[in-house]
Amino acid sequence: MKKGILLVNLGSPESPTPKDVKTYLGEFLMDERVIDLPYVARAALVKGIILKTRPKASAAAYKKIWWDEGSPLIVISERLQAKVQNVVDYPVALAMRYGTMTIQKGLQELVDKGVEEVFLIPLYPQFAMATTETILVLAEEIRQAHFPNLKIDHLPAFYNKPDYIEVLSNSIKKHLAGKTYDHVLFSYHGVPERHIKKSDVTKSHCKLDGSCCKTPSKAHEFCYRHQCLEVTRLVGEKLGFQDGAFSTSFQSRLGFDPWLQPYTDRTIERLGLEGIKNIAIITPAFVSDCLETLEEIAMEGQELFHEVGGKAFTTVPCLNDEDEWSDLLGKWINNWADSKVK
Structure with missing residues:
Protein backbone atom coordinates (compact mmCIF):
# COMPACT_ATOMS: atom_id res chain seq x y z
CA MET A 1 0.00 0.00 0.00
CA PHE A 158 4.22 12.55 22.07
CA TYR A 159 4.61 14.79 25.12
CA ASN A 160 6.82 12.31 27.01
CA LYS A 161 8.77 10.71 24.18
CA PRO A 162 12.45 10.96 25.17
CA ASP A 163 13.49 12.09 21.70
CA TYR A 164 10.86 14.85 21.72
CA ILE A 165 11.94 16.02 25.19
CA GLU A 166 15.52 16.02 23.92
CA VAL A 167 14.66 18.17 20.89
CA LEU A 168 12.48 20.55 22.93
CA SER A 169 15.12 20.90 25.65
CA ASN A 170 17.86 21.54 23.11
CA SER A 171 15.78 24.28 21.51
CA ILE A 172 15.02 25.94 24.85
CA LYS A 173 18.65 25.69 25.93
CA LYS A 174 19.78 27.32 22.69
CA HIS A 175 17.40 30.26 23.07
CA LEU A 176 18.22 30.79 26.76
CA ALA A 177 21.96 30.37 26.34
CA GLY A 178 24.20 32.93 27.99
CA LYS A 179 21.45 34.44 30.13
CA THR A 180 20.18 33.93 33.65
CA TYR A 181 16.55 34.15 34.72
CA ASP A 182 14.84 34.64 38.03
CA HIS A 183 12.02 32.38 36.86
CA VAL A 184 11.09 30.20 33.86
CA LEU A 185 7.36 29.87 33.23
CA PHE A 186 5.93 27.05 31.10
CA SER A 187 2.65 28.41 29.76
CA TYR A 188 0.20 26.00 28.11
CA HIS A 189 -3.05 26.68 26.32
CA GLY A 190 -5.87 26.35 28.83
CA VAL A 191 -8.95 24.13 28.67
CA PRO A 192 -12.04 24.00 30.89
CA GLU A 193 -11.65 21.73 33.89
CA ARG A 194 -14.63 19.68 32.70
CA HIS A 195 -12.64 18.66 29.59
CA ILE A 196 -10.16 16.90 31.85
CA LYS A 197 -12.88 14.90 33.56
CA LYS A 198 -14.62 14.11 30.27
CA SER A 199 -11.37 12.68 28.91
CA ASP A 200 -10.87 10.43 31.95
CA VAL A 201 -11.26 6.89 30.58
CA THR A 202 -11.47 5.53 34.14
CA LYS A 203 -14.33 7.94 34.98
CA SER A 204 -12.94 8.23 38.51
CA HIS A 205 -9.25 9.18 38.54
CA CYS A 206 -9.21 12.86 37.55
CA LYS A 207 -10.16 14.99 40.53
CA LEU A 208 -7.96 18.05 39.81
CA ASP A 209 -6.89 17.89 43.44
CA GLY A 210 -3.18 18.46 42.97
CA SER A 211 -2.24 14.79 43.36
CA CYS A 212 -4.12 12.83 40.69
CA CYS A 213 -1.76 13.94 37.91
CA LYS A 214 1.17 12.48 39.88
CA THR A 215 -0.56 9.18 40.66
CA PRO A 216 -0.06 6.55 37.90
CA SER A 217 -3.27 5.85 36.00
CA LYS A 218 -4.63 4.82 32.60
CA ALA A 219 -6.31 8.23 32.64
CA HIS A 220 -2.97 9.92 31.92
CA GLU A 221 -3.03 8.70 28.31
CA PHE A 222 -5.73 11.29 27.64
CA CYS A 223 -5.20 13.76 30.50
CA TYR A 224 -4.10 17.12 29.11
CA ARG A 225 -3.22 18.52 32.53
CA HIS A 226 -1.01 15.56 33.44
CA GLN A 227 0.73 15.72 30.08
CA CYS A 228 1.47 19.43 30.42
CA LEU A 229 2.87 18.97 33.92
CA GLU A 230 5.01 16.09 32.66
CA VAL A 231 6.54 18.22 29.92
CA THR A 232 7.46 20.85 32.50
CA ARG A 233 8.93 18.24 34.83
CA LEU A 234 10.89 16.38 32.14
CA VAL A 235 12.32 19.52 30.55
CA GLY A 236 13.09 21.02 33.96
CA GLU A 237 15.04 17.89 34.89
CA LYS A 238 16.77 17.76 31.52
CA LEU A 239 17.94 21.36 31.74
CA GLY A 240 18.71 21.30 35.46
CA PHE A 241 16.24 23.99 36.49
CA GLN A 242 16.18 24.51 40.24
CA ASP A 243 13.03 23.76 42.26
CA GLY A 244 11.03 26.93 42.73
CA ALA A 245 12.68 28.63 39.76
CA PHE A 246 10.25 27.22 37.19
CA SER A 247 6.53 26.53 37.11
CA THR A 248 3.48 25.78 34.97
CA SER A 249 0.51 27.97 34.06
CA PHE A 250 -2.37 28.00 31.56
CA GLN A 251 -3.41 30.76 29.17
CA SER A 252 -6.25 31.79 26.82
CA ARG A 253 -9.27 31.05 28.99
CA LEU A 254 -12.72 31.90 27.63
CA GLY A 255 -15.97 32.50 29.48
CA PHE A 256 -16.72 32.13 33.18
CA ASP A 257 -16.45 28.38 33.77
CA PRO A 258 -13.41 27.20 35.76
CA TRP A 259 -10.40 26.51 33.53
CA LEU A 260 -7.10 24.89 34.38
CA GLN A 261 -5.12 26.94 36.87
CA PRO A 262 -2.97 28.78 37.66
CA TYR A 263 -3.74 31.30 34.93
CA THR A 264 -0.77 32.67 33.02
CA ASP A 265 -1.70 36.35 33.21
CA ARG A 266 -2.23 36.18 36.96
CA THR A 267 1.00 34.22 37.39
CA ILE A 268 2.99 36.82 35.43
CA GLU A 269 1.41 39.54 37.55
CA ARG A 270 2.13 37.70 40.80
CA LEU A 271 5.75 37.01 39.90
CA GLY A 272 6.31 40.66 39.05
CA LEU A 273 4.72 41.81 42.29
CA GLU A 274 6.89 39.34 44.23
CA GLY A 275 10.02 41.02 42.87
CA ILE A 276 10.88 38.76 39.93
CA LYS A 277 12.69 41.01 37.47
CA ASN A 278 13.86 38.63 34.76
CA ILE A 279 11.49 36.00 33.38
CA ALA A 280 11.48 33.58 30.45
CA ILE A 281 8.26 32.13 29.01
CA ILE A 282 8.09 28.78 27.20
CA THR A 283 4.92 27.66 25.37
CA PRO A 284 5.17 23.87 24.83
CA ALA A 285 1.51 23.26 23.98
CA PHE A 286 2.32 24.62 20.53
CA VAL A 287 4.90 23.45 18.01
CA SER A 288 4.32 26.53 15.82
CA ASP A 289 4.24 30.14 16.91
CA CYS A 290 0.77 31.62 16.54
CA LEU A 291 -1.55 34.30 17.91
CA GLU A 292 -1.39 32.86 21.43
CA THR A 293 2.40 32.92 21.56
CA LEU A 294 3.21 35.99 19.48
CA GLU A 295 0.51 38.34 20.74
CA GLU A 296 -0.99 37.03 23.97
CA ILE A 297 2.34 36.07 25.54
CA ALA A 298 5.07 38.04 23.77
CA MET A 299 3.10 41.31 23.67
CA GLU A 300 0.33 41.30 26.27
CA GLY A 301 2.31 39.22 28.75
CA GLN A 302 5.34 41.45 28.46
CA GLU A 303 3.25 44.59 28.92
CA LEU A 304 1.66 43.15 32.05
CA PHE A 305 5.04 42.12 33.47
CA HIS A 306 6.45 45.58 33.00
CA GLU A 307 3.36 47.16 34.58
CA VAL A 308 3.99 45.28 37.84
CA GLY A 309 7.69 46.07 38.02
CA GLY A 310 9.29 43.38 35.90
CA LYS A 311 12.26 44.29 33.74
CA ALA A 312 13.42 41.60 31.29
CA PHE A 313 10.79 39.46 29.58
CA THR A 314 11.99 36.72 27.20
CA THR A 315 9.78 34.45 25.11
CA VAL A 316 11.24 31.21 23.75
CA PRO A 317 10.08 30.46 20.19
CA CYS A 318 8.21 27.25 19.51
CA LEU A 319 10.00 24.45 17.66
CA ASN A 320 8.58 25.88 14.41
CA ASP A 321 10.67 24.51 11.51
Whole structure:
Protein backbone atom coordinates (compact mmCIF):
# COMPACT_ATOMS: atom_id res chain seq x y z
CA MET A 1 0.00 0.00 0.00
CA LYS A 2 1.41 3.39 -0.97
CA LYS A 3 1.94 5.53 2.11
CA GLY A 4 1.51 9.25 2.67
CA ILE A 5 1.76 11.71 5.53
CA LEU A 6 -0.73 14.36 6.64
CA LEU A 7 0.44 17.02 9.07
CA VAL A 8 -2.48 18.80 10.77
CA ASN A 9 -2.30 22.04 12.72
CA LEU A 10 -4.98 24.34 14.14
CA GLY A 11 -5.66 26.83 11.35
CA SER A 12 -5.95 30.55 10.82
CA PRO A 13 -8.21 33.23 9.38
CA GLU A 14 -7.60 34.03 5.72
CA SER A 15 -6.67 37.58 6.67
CA PRO A 16 -6.56 39.78 9.78
CA THR A 17 -9.88 41.42 8.93
CA PRO A 18 -12.98 41.28 11.14
CA LYS A 19 -14.91 39.50 8.38
CA ASP A 20 -12.39 36.69 7.92
CA VAL A 21 -11.73 36.42 11.64
CA LYS A 22 -15.47 36.11 12.28
CA THR A 23 -15.73 33.26 9.76
CA TYR A 24 -12.78 31.48 11.34
CA LEU A 25 -13.97 31.96 14.93
CA GLY A 26 -17.44 30.78 13.98
CA GLU A 27 -16.09 27.45 12.74
CA PHE A 28 -13.62 27.09 15.59
CA LEU A 29 -15.93 27.96 18.48
CA MET A 30 -18.91 26.00 17.14
CA ASP A 31 -16.84 22.82 17.35
CA GLU A 32 -18.50 20.75 20.06
CA ARG A 33 -15.09 19.68 21.35
CA VAL A 34 -13.96 23.27 21.80
CA ILE A 35 -17.09 24.62 23.47
CA ASP A 36 -18.72 21.45 24.71
CA LEU A 37 -22.19 22.77 25.36
CA PRO A 38 -25.42 21.46 23.82
CA TYR A 39 -25.87 22.86 20.32
CA VAL A 40 -28.56 25.39 21.20
CA ALA A 41 -26.58 26.78 24.14
CA ARG A 42 -23.36 26.77 22.12
CA ALA A 43 -24.99 28.60 19.22
CA ALA A 44 -26.54 31.16 21.55
CA LEU A 45 -23.16 31.84 23.15
CA VAL A 46 -21.07 31.85 19.97
CA LYS A 47 -23.45 33.38 17.43
CA GLY A 48 -25.46 35.47 19.84
CA ILE A 49 -22.64 36.95 21.89
CA ILE A 50 -19.04 36.11 20.93
CA LEU A 51 -19.29 36.66 17.18
CA LYS A 52 -20.97 40.01 17.75
CA THR A 53 -18.17 41.34 19.93
CA ARG A 54 -14.92 39.42 19.53
CA PRO A 55 -14.01 39.46 15.79
CA LYS A 56 -12.98 43.12 15.76
CA ALA A 57 -10.69 42.76 18.77
CA SER A 58 -9.28 39.46 17.53
CA ALA A 59 -8.66 40.94 14.08
CA ALA A 60 -6.66 43.75 15.69
CA ALA A 61 -4.60 41.16 17.55
CA TYR A 62 -3.99 39.14 14.38
CA LYS A 63 -2.97 42.30 12.54
CA LYS A 64 -0.21 42.92 15.09
CA ILE A 65 1.45 39.56 14.40
CA TRP A 66 0.60 39.05 10.70
CA TRP A 67 3.58 38.51 8.40
CA ASP A 68 4.01 39.74 4.84
CA GLU A 69 3.76 36.09 3.73
CA GLY A 70 0.53 35.57 5.66
CA SER A 71 -0.50 33.97 8.92
CA PRO A 72 2.58 32.98 10.97
CA LEU A 73 1.01 29.64 11.89
CA ILE A 74 0.37 28.78 8.24
CA VAL A 75 3.74 30.01 6.98
CA ILE A 76 5.65 28.14 9.69
CA SER A 77 3.63 24.96 9.09
CA GLU A 78 4.36 25.15 5.37
CA ARG A 79 8.07 25.55 6.07
CA LEU A 80 7.94 22.52 8.37
CA GLN A 81 6.09 20.51 5.73
CA ALA A 82 8.80 21.29 3.19
CA LYS A 83 11.58 20.26 5.56
CA VAL A 84 9.84 17.02 6.51
CA GLN A 85 9.31 16.26 2.83
CA ASN A 86 13.07 16.58 2.33
CA VAL A 87 13.81 13.84 4.88
CA VAL A 88 11.20 11.22 3.95
CA ASP A 89 10.35 9.37 0.74
CA TYR A 90 6.59 9.62 1.18
CA PRO A 91 4.35 12.46 0.00
CA VAL A 92 3.70 14.93 2.82
CA ALA A 93 0.55 17.05 2.79
CA LEU A 94 -0.51 19.81 5.19
CA ALA A 95 -3.99 20.54 6.51
CA MET A 96 -5.65 22.65 9.18
CA ARG A 97 -8.52 21.68 11.47
CA TYR A 98 -10.21 25.04 10.83
CA GLY A 99 -10.13 27.35 7.83
CA THR A 100 -9.79 26.72 4.12
CA MET A 101 -6.81 24.32 4.27
CA THR A 102 -9.16 21.51 5.21
CA ILE A 103 -8.39 17.94 6.20
CA GLN A 104 -10.49 16.77 3.26
CA LYS A 105 -8.28 18.74 0.86
CA GLY A 106 -5.17 17.31 2.48
CA LEU A 107 -6.42 13.75 2.17
CA GLN A 108 -7.53 14.38 -1.42
CA GLU A 109 -4.05 15.66 -2.27
CA LEU A 110 -2.56 12.40 -1.01
CA VAL A 111 -5.17 10.19 -2.68
CA ASP A 112 -4.53 11.96 -5.97
CA LYS A 113 -0.91 10.83 -5.62
CA GLY A 114 -2.00 7.23 -5.24
CA VAL A 115 -1.74 7.07 -1.46
CA GLU A 116 -3.71 4.24 0.16
CA GLU A 117 -2.44 4.47 3.74
CA VAL A 118 -2.04 7.76 5.63
CA PHE A 119 -0.04 8.54 8.74
CA LEU A 120 -1.86 11.51 10.27
CA ILE A 121 0.23 13.65 12.61
CA PRO A 122 -1.68 16.10 14.83
CA LEU A 123 0.87 18.82 15.56
CA TYR A 124 0.13 18.88 19.29
CA PRO A 125 2.43 17.28 21.88
CA GLN A 126 -0.40 16.75 24.38
CA PHE A 127 -3.80 15.14 23.88
CA ALA A 128 -6.88 17.31 24.36
CA MET A 129 -10.50 17.18 23.27
CA ALA A 130 -10.13 20.54 21.53
CA THR A 131 -6.98 19.61 19.61
CA THR A 132 -6.02 16.00 18.89
CA GLU A 133 -9.44 14.48 19.46
CA THR A 134 -11.34 16.87 17.22
CA ILE A 135 -8.81 16.29 14.43
CA LEU A 136 -9.05 12.51 14.65
CA VAL A 137 -12.84 12.46 14.85
CA LEU A 138 -13.22 14.75 11.83
CA ALA A 139 -10.61 12.83 9.83
CA GLU A 140 -12.51 9.59 10.39
CA GLU A 141 -15.81 11.19 9.39
CA ILE A 142 -14.21 12.48 6.18
CA ARG A 143 -12.61 9.10 5.48
CA GLN A 144 -15.93 7.28 5.81
CA ALA A 145 -17.78 9.82 3.65
CA HIS A 146 -15.22 10.42 0.90
CA PHE A 147 -12.34 7.92 1.09
CA PRO A 148 -13.80 4.62 2.36
CA ASN A 149 -10.88 2.57 1.04
CA LEU A 150 -8.26 4.78 2.67
CA LYS A 151 -6.50 3.55 5.80
CA ILE A 152 -5.53 6.16 8.40
CA ASP A 153 -3.14 5.68 11.31
CA HIS A 154 -2.14 8.51 13.61
CA LEU A 155 0.70 9.58 15.87
CA PRO A 156 -0.39 9.48 19.53
CA ALA A 157 0.44 12.29 21.93
CA PHE A 158 4.22 12.55 22.07
CA TYR A 159 4.61 14.79 25.12
CA ASN A 160 6.82 12.31 27.01
CA LYS A 161 8.77 10.71 24.18
CA PRO A 162 12.45 10.96 25.17
CA ASP A 163 13.49 12.09 21.70
CA TYR A 164 10.86 14.85 21.72
CA ILE A 165 11.94 16.02 25.19
CA GLU A 166 15.52 16.02 23.92
CA VAL A 167 14.66 18.17 20.89
CA LEU A 168 12.48 20.55 22.93
CA SER A 169 15.12 20.90 25.65
CA ASN A 170 17.86 21.54 23.11
CA SER A 171 15.78 24.28 21.51
CA ILE A 172 15.02 25.94 24.85
CA LYS A 173 18.65 25.69 25.93
CA LYS A 174 19.78 27.32 22.69
CA HIS A 175 17.40 30.26 23.07
CA LEU A 176 18.22 30.79 26.76
CA ALA A 177 21.96 30.37 26.34
CA GLY A 178 24.20 32.93 27.99
CA LYS A 179 21.45 34.44 30.13
CA THR A 180 20.18 33.93 33.65
CA TYR A 181 16.55 34.15 34.72
CA ASP A 182 14.84 34.64 38.03
CA HIS A 183 12.02 32.38 36.86
CA VAL A 184 11.09 30.20 33.86
CA LEU A 185 7.36 29.87 33.23
CA PHE A 186 5.93 27.05 31.10
CA SER A 187 2.65 28.41 29.76
CA TYR A 188 0.20 26.00 28.11
CA HIS A 189 -3.05 26.68 26.32
CA GLY A 190 -5.87 26.35 28.83
CA VAL A 191 -8.95 24.13 28.67
CA PRO A 192 -12.04 24.00 30.89
CA GLU A 193 -11.65 21.73 33.89
CA ARG A 194 -14.63 19.68 32.70
CA HIS A 195 -12.64 18.66 29.59
CA ILE A 196 -10.16 16.90 31.85
CA LYS A 197 -12.88 14.90 33.56
CA LYS A 198 -14.62 14.11 30.27
CA SER A 199 -11.37 12.68 28.91
CA ASP A 200 -10.87 10.43 31.95
CA VAL A 201 -11.26 6.89 30.58
CA THR A 202 -11.47 5.53 34.14
CA LYS A 203 -14.33 7.94 34.98
CA SER A 204 -12.94 8.23 38.51
CA HIS A 205 -9.25 9.18 38.54
CA CYS A 206 -9.21 12.86 37.55
CA LYS A 207 -10.16 14.99 40.53
CA LEU A 208 -7.96 18.05 39.81
CA ASP A 209 -6.89 17.89 43.44
CA GLY A 210 -3.18 18.46 42.97
CA SER A 211 -2.24 14.79 43.36
CA CYS A 212 -4.12 12.83 40.69
CA CYS A 213 -1.76 13.94 37.91
CA LYS A 214 1.17 12.48 39.88
CA THR A 215 -0.56 9.18 40.66
CA PRO A 216 -0.06 6.55 37.90
CA SER A 217 -3.27 5.85 36.00
CA LYS A 218 -4.63 4.82 32.60
CA ALA A 219 -6.31 8.23 32.64
CA HIS A 220 -2.97 9.92 31.92
CA GLU A 221 -3.03 8.70 28.31
CA PHE A 222 -5.73 11.29 27.64
CA CYS A 223 -5.20 13.76 30.50
CA TYR A 224 -4.10 17.12 29.11
CA ARG A 225 -3.22 18.52 32.53
CA HIS A 226 -1.01 15.56 33.44
CA GLN A 227 0.73 15.72 30.08
CA CYS A 228 1.47 19.43 30.42
CA LEU A 229 2.87 18.97 33.92
CA GLU A 230 5.01 16.09 32.66
CA VAL A 231 6.54 18.22 29.92
CA THR A 232 7.46 20.85 32.50
CA ARG A 233 8.93 18.24 34.83
CA LEU A 234 10.89 16.38 32.14
CA VAL A 235 12.32 19.52 30.55
CA GLY A 236 13.09 21.02 33.96
CA GLU A 237 15.04 17.89 34.89
CA LYS A 238 16.77 17.76 31.52
CA LEU A 239 17.94 21.36 31.74
CA GLY A 240 18.71 21.30 35.46
CA PHE A 241 16.24 23.99 36.49
CA GLN A 242 16.18 24.51 40.24
CA ASP A 243 13.03 23.76 42.26
CA GLY A 244 11.03 26.93 42.73
CA ALA A 245 12.68 28.63 39.76
CA PHE A 246 10.25 27.22 37.19
CA SER A 247 6.53 26.53 37.11
CA THR A 248 3.48 25.78 34.97
CA SER A 249 0.51 27.97 34.06
CA PHE A 250 -2.37 28.00 31.56
CA GLN A 251 -3.41 30.76 29.17
CA SER A 252 -6.25 31.79 26.82
CA ARG A 253 -9.27 31.05 28.99
CA LEU A 254 -12.72 31.90 27.63
CA GLY A 255 -15.97 32.50 29.48
CA PHE A 256 -16.72 32.13 33.18
CA ASP A 257 -16.45 28.38 33.77
CA PRO A 258 -13.41 27.20 35.76
CA TRP A 259 -10.40 26.51 33.53
CA LEU A 260 -7.10 24.89 34.38
CA GLN A 261 -5.12 26.94 36.87
CA PRO A 262 -2.97 28.78 37.66
CA TYR A 263 -3.74 31.30 34.93
CA THR A 264 -0.77 32.67 33.02
CA ASP A 265 -1.70 36.35 33.21
CA ARG A 266 -2.23 36.18 36.96
CA THR A 267 1.00 34.22 37.39
CA ILE A 268 2.99 36.82 35.43
CA GLU A 269 1.41 39.54 37.55
CA ARG A 270 2.13 37.70 40.80
CA LEU A 271 5.75 37.01 39.90
CA GLY A 272 6.31 40.66 39.05
CA LEU A 273 4.72 41.81 42.29
CA GLU A 274 6.89 39.34 44.23
CA GLY A 275 10.02 41.02 42.87
CA ILE A 276 10.88 38.76 39.93
CA LYS A 277 12.69 41.01 37.47
CA ASN A 278 13.86 38.63 34.76
CA ILE A 279 11.49 36.00 33.38
CA ALA A 280 11.48 33.58 30.45
CA ILE A 281 8.26 32.13 29.01
CA ILE A 282 8.09 28.78 27.20
CA THR A 283 4.92 27.66 25.37
CA PRO A 284 5.17 23.87 24.83
CA ALA A 285 1.51 23.26 23.98
CA PHE A 286 2.32 24.62 20.53
CA VAL A 287 4.90 23.45 18.01
CA SER A 288 4.32 26.53 15.82
CA ASP A 289 4.24 30.14 16.91
CA CYS A 290 0.77 31.62 16.54
CA LEU A 291 -1.55 34.30 17.91
CA GLU A 292 -1.39 32.86 21.43
CA THR A 293 2.40 32.92 21.56
CA LEU A 294 3.21 35.99 19.48
CA GLU A 295 0.51 38.34 20.74
CA GLU A 296 -0.99 37.03 23.97
CA ILE A 297 2.34 36.07 25.54
CA ALA A 298 5.07 38.04 23.77
CA MET A 299 3.10 41.31 23.67
CA GLU A 300 0.33 41.30 26.27
CA GLY A 301 2.31 39.22 28.75
CA GLN A 302 5.34 41.45 28.46
CA GLU A 303 3.25 44.59 28.92
CA LEU A 304 1.66 43.15 32.05
CA PHE A 305 5.04 42.12 33.47
CA HIS A 306 6.45 45.58 33.00
CA GLU A 307 3.36 47.16 34.58
CA VAL A 308 3.99 45.28 37.84
CA GLY A 309 7.69 46.07 38.02
CA GLY A 310 9.29 43.38 35.90
CA LYS A 311 12.26 44.29 33.74
CA ALA A 312 13.42 41.60 31.29
CA PHE A 313 10.79 39.46 29.58
CA THR A 314 11.99 36.72 27.20
CA THR A 315 9.78 34.45 25.11
CA VAL A 316 11.24 31.21 23.75
CA PRO A 317 10.08 30.46 20.19
CA CYS A 318 8.21 27.25 19.51
CA LEU A 319 10.00 24.45 17.66
CA ASN A 320 8.58 25.88 14.41
CA ASP A 321 10.67 24.51 11.51
CA GLU A 322 13.93 23.87 13.36
CA ASP A 323 16.02 21.19 11.67
CA GLU A 324 16.16 18.94 14.73
CA TRP A 325 12.35 19.00 14.97
CA SER A 326 11.74 18.26 11.28
CA ASP A 327 14.34 15.49 11.45
CA LEU A 328 12.54 13.98 14.45
CA LEU A 329 9.23 13.98 12.60
CA GLY A 330 11.02 12.30 9.72
CA LYS A 331 12.34 9.64 12.12
CA TRP A 332 8.86 8.95 13.49
CA ILE A 333 7.44 8.74 9.97
CA ASN A 334 10.10 6.27 8.86
CA ASN A 335 9.60 4.19 12.00
CA TRP A 336 5.88 4.03 11.24
CA ALA A 337 6.48 3.07 7.62
CA ASP A 338 8.96 0.40 8.62
CA SER A 339 6.48 -1.08 11.09
CA LYS A 340 4.01 -1.56 8.24
CA VAL A 341 6.28 -3.87 6.27
CA LYS A 342 7.19 -6.19 9.10
